[in-house]
Structures are given as C-alpha cells and as structure tokens.
Amino acid sequence: MPFGVAGGFFTSSGRTAVDAGKKGSENEPLQVLRAKYLDYCSAQIADLLVYLSPDEIYLLAHRAYREQGGEGDISYVDMVRVATDWLSRRITLPPFEVWLEDYREHPELYEEYFMGLWEGEREGGEGGRPEER
Numbered sequence: 001m002p003f004g005v006a007g008g009f010f011t012s013s014g015r016t017a018v019d020a021g022k023k024g025s026e027n028e029p030l031q032v033l034r035a036k037y038l039d040y041c042s043a044q045i046a047d048l049l050v051y052l053s054p055d056e057i058y059l060l061a062h063r064a065y066r067e068q069g070g071e072g073d074i075s076y077v078d079m080v081r082v083a084t085d086w087l088s089r090r091i092t093l094p095p096f097e098v099w100l101e102d103y104r105e106h107p108e109l110y111e112e113y114f115m116g117l118w119e120g121e122r123e124g125g126e127g128g129r130p131e132e133r
Helices: 030-050 054-067 076-090 096-105
Strands: none
Touching (some): 030 076
C-alpha cells in the first residue's frame, strides 16, 4: 500500500499503519508506552543532528533563531537546542497511535532506537532528566 493511502504512515515493517496489527507489548502501561514513543522520537531527531556538521548546525540554528525574532549571538548549547527544536517541527514522525500499533506488532525492531530515556517510567519513577524532577 503506497504512502498516503488512507492516510497511512510507513512503519518499521514497511507496511502502513493501516495494516499494522496488535500483538506483543500489550501489558506495558500506557505511561511507559508514551515514554518509549517520546524516546523513539528523540532518537530520530538526534540521528538527524549527528549527520549535520558543526557549521551546518551553526547556520541552521542562526536561521531558526532569527526566524523566532532572536538577536545577537547564541552559545553552542543554545544552537543545538534551537536546531533540535527546528528539526522537530519539520520532520514527519508518526502520531502516537500509529507508532503504538507498529510497536505492538514489532517491538524488537524499536529496541535499537531507544536511548533509555523511558526507563524511569518502567520502574514507576518520574522519568525525564534529573534536573527536571
């Protein structure tokens, strides 16, 4: 089924979410699944940043910073943050429901994409970065 038919997104199996079934990961709490989804999305954006050179990050960040009305210089940490925010608004990631269907069908295919950010939720913890707790 080609992309766009019935509004489907391609999934890890190459099928569209319209065809994705539900098996596996059924007993994980919704809170953990949402944390895994955010971890997956973060990893996708991080993968894109890795392919950018420092010069490309500089140009992208300054352009985005100016588009937001920013003036003056920004630190490298702020450049990475601005570039990350800009990329996250422009790449297409599946909605949670679409991702969940495919994750339940093929959880093993997502393991390599998790950065471990979700693991605090598994233990019933607060999740997130320590400075945000």
